[in-house]
Amino acid sequence: NAGVTQTPKFRILKIGQSMTLQCTQDMNHNYMYWYRQDPGMGLKLIYYSVGAGITDKGEVPNGYNVSRSTTEDFPLRLELAAPSQTSVYFCASSYEDRGLGGYTFGSGTRLTVV
Amino acid sequence: AQSVTQLDSQVPVFEEAPVELRCNYSSSVSVYLFWYVQYPNQGLQLLLKYLSGSTLVKGINGFEAEFNKSQTSFHLRKPSVHISDTAEYFCAVSDAGGGSYIPTFGRGTSLIVHP
Numbered sequence A: 001n002a003g004v005t006q007t008p009k010f011r012i013l014k015i016g017q018s019m020t021l022q023c024t025q026d027m028n029h030n031y032m033y034w035y036r037q038d039p040g041m042g043l044k045l046i047y048y049s050v051g052a053g054i055t056d057k058g059e060v061p062n063g064y065n066v067s068r069s070t071t072e073d074f075p076l077r078l079e080l081a082a083p084s085q086t087s088v089y090f091c092a093s094s095y096e097d098r099g100l101g102g103y104t105f106g107s108g109t110r111l112t113v114v
Numbered sequence B: 001a002q003s004v005t006q007l008d009s010q011v012p013v014f015e016e017a018p019v020e021l022r023c024n025y026s027s028s029v030s031v032y033l034f035w036y037v038q039y040p041n042q043g044l045q046l047l048l049k050y051l052s053g054s055t056l057v058k059g060i061n062g063f064e065a066e067f068n069k070s071q072t073s074f075h076l077r078k079p080s081v082h083i084s085d086t087a088e089y090f091c092a093v094s095d096a097g098g099g100s101y102i103p104t105f106g107r108g109t110s111l112i113v114h115p
Helices: none
Strands: A004-007 A010-013 A019-025 A031-038 A042-051 A054-057 A064-066 A076-078 A087-094 A109-113 B010-014 B019-021 B031-038 B044-050 B056-058 B064-068 B073-078 B087-095 B109-114
Touching: A004 A087, A019 A031, A019 A087, A019 A109, A042 A064, B010 B019, B019 B109, B031 B064, B031 B073, B044 B056, B044 B064, B044 B073, B073 B087
Parallel strands: A010 A109, B010 B109
Antiparallel strands: A004 A019, A019 A076, A031 A042, A031 A087, A042 A054, A064 A076, A087 A109, B019 B073, B031 B044, B031 B087, B056 B064, B064 B073, B087 B109
8 A cells, every 4th residue: 555645755936836735545544634844843734634525724724725526635735835835744644533543644745935 | 722742852862772752731631642753754653642541552663652641741762772763753642522633743852863
């Protein structure tokens, strides 16, 4: 099993550009999450989804959008990139709502906005 | 909302020495507790978890953690570390009751093992 796959691994964007970070899981997990990780700040939840067609905001949703048309895919969209969005982005999934079996994380996308 | 405090941002230690990484959380309600490890340029992996039962939890790679309800702590320990344990360690807590089920993560502790 591939687990959680994120693409791209690295990206440099200019201010004002847009892009989509892709996330796919093959474990049939209903619950999926997007986090950003900034140095010394831990992980902040951006958006999450409890199933296909259902998404909700996390702690830091401004400047991002998500969609969940299938169980497998949970893309994160940046519409107007800003330097404050320079970060490492992690997608994660879990089988049940409390992540009691643990979250499965992707390997991350390192984004730089210049 | 829960908050998680990892008291040390960086812990340097020599190989084969014992180590303790500290984690405290805010709430006195029932909680689930987790430790994750992040190796360089990788995503997070679950190291161990406390859901209920015995307060001493054993995880992968020889790590263990002890849940202390009165002190609202969940410290991670290993009796003898290896160079390969160099990584970032994150403590996380989620509400076992009716609150938000999504874990809150601490800021992380960087464990640096020197030869």
